[in-house]
Amino acid sequence: MRRPEVVGTVADLLERLDAARAAGASVGFVPTMGYLHQGHASLIDAAVAADDLTVVSIFVNPLQFVPGEDLADYPRDLDADLARCGEHGADLVFHPTAAEVYPEGTDEPVAVGAIGGSLEGASRPTHFDGVATVVARLFRIVGRCRAYFGEKDFQQLAVVHRMVADLELPVEVMGCPIVRESDGLALSSRNIYLEPDERRQAPVLYRALLSGVAAVEGGGVDPVAVVGAMEAVLADAPDLAVDYAALVESDTFAVPERIATGSEVRLLVAGRLGRARLIDNVGATAP
Numbered sequence: 001m002r003r004p005e006v007v008g009t010v011a012d013l014l015e016r017l018d019a020a021r022a023a024g025a026s027v028g029f030v031p032t033m034g035y036l037h038q039g040h041a042s043l044i045d046a047a048v049a050a051d052d053l054t055v056v057s058i059f060v061n062p063l064q065f066v067p068g069e070d071l072a073d074y075p076r077d078l079d080a081d082l083a084r085c086g087e088h089g090a091d092l093v094f095h096p097t098a099a100e101v102y103p104e105g106t107d108e109p110v111a112v113g114a115i116g117g118s119l120e121g122a123s124r125p126t127h128f129d130g131v132a133t134v135v136a137r138l139f140r141i142v143g144r145c146r147a148y149f150g151e152k153d154f155q156q157l158a159v160v161h162r163m164v165a166d167l168e169l170p171v172e173v174m175g176c177p178i179v180r181e182s183d184g185l186a187l188s189s190r191n192i193y194l195e196p197d198e199r200r201q202a203p204v205l206y207r208a209l210l211s212g213v214a215a216v217e218g219g220g221v222d223p224v225a226v227v228g229a230m231e232a233v234l235a236d237a238p239d240l241a242v243d244y245a246a247l248v249e250s251d252t253f254a255v256p257e258r259i260a261t262g263s264e265v266r267l268l269v270a271g272r273l274g275r276a277r278l279i280d281n282v283g284a285t286a287p
């Protein structure tokens with residue numbers, strides 16, 4: 001099996017990128033925090049299919065963890081990650097230190113606007129500023145590329161879209177579908193934290209979302225009623241501490257007063273099961 005080349009410095013990465021671009025190659029970029037699963041692999045597959053050179057970054061970004069979160073214990077397995085990158089055809093892995101990513105320190109974060117203020121942004125203040133700061137930095141290093149993100153972090157995807165537009169970065173942001181276990185649980189590096197009984201309860205998030213989709217697609221126009229339907233399903237899991245269940249407009253993240261005919265909405269849920277904080281979402285189109 002082919003192992004990708006691993007570079008740890010910006011200078012080495014740029015040398016490889018410059019050489020590839022001089023030969024006419026397009027660059028696909030998959031930013032990750034490692035502990036890669038099939039969801040990440042699907043992003044690598046998408047990049048390999050569309051671009052000539054696929055770069056995966058593996059960097060656990062301290063800025064996006066809020067105090068009390070799992071920065072110190074965040075799961076890491078570089079060997080397995082490199083094997084997975086190789087199996088899926090990635091060419092290059094950028095595995096930098098924090099000093100390499102933030103050579104001048106991190107005291108000038110990129111601030112995220114209203115789109116990052118609700119839901120995850122409300123539950124985890126400063127999280128999206130941390131995400132935007134590292135993604136902007138990585139985009140500036142990698143330069144012109146297509147960048148692949150999973151829709152599981154749907155609000156993150158919206159934040160990144162907005163940031164790329166605001167900063168006029170030469171990056172085409174590609175959202176890729178969520179990859180799920182057969183029982184509906186969305187893949188996440190943090191699923192490793194689930195104890196067996198919590199793992200059995202975890203698909204309730206997806207079931208709740210499906211009940212919301214049924215309500216919207218069945219002609220429900222009241223967002224409060226749709227959220228109520230999702231909350232009723234979430235209540236089936238005795239150990240789930242629900243953080244939020246929400247319905248927003250897909251592009252703005254605004255909460256509509258009424259679900260308009262033909263409109264695209266996003267249903268999102270988040271909660272904590274034991275040590276694992278789980279999030280999930282699906283889209284729905286009103287009839």
Ligand code: PAF
Pocket residue numbers: 031032033059061064131134135153156
């Ligand atoms: O989605 C993630 O894994 C992270 O938030 C990202 C985009 C790699 C930034 O650290």
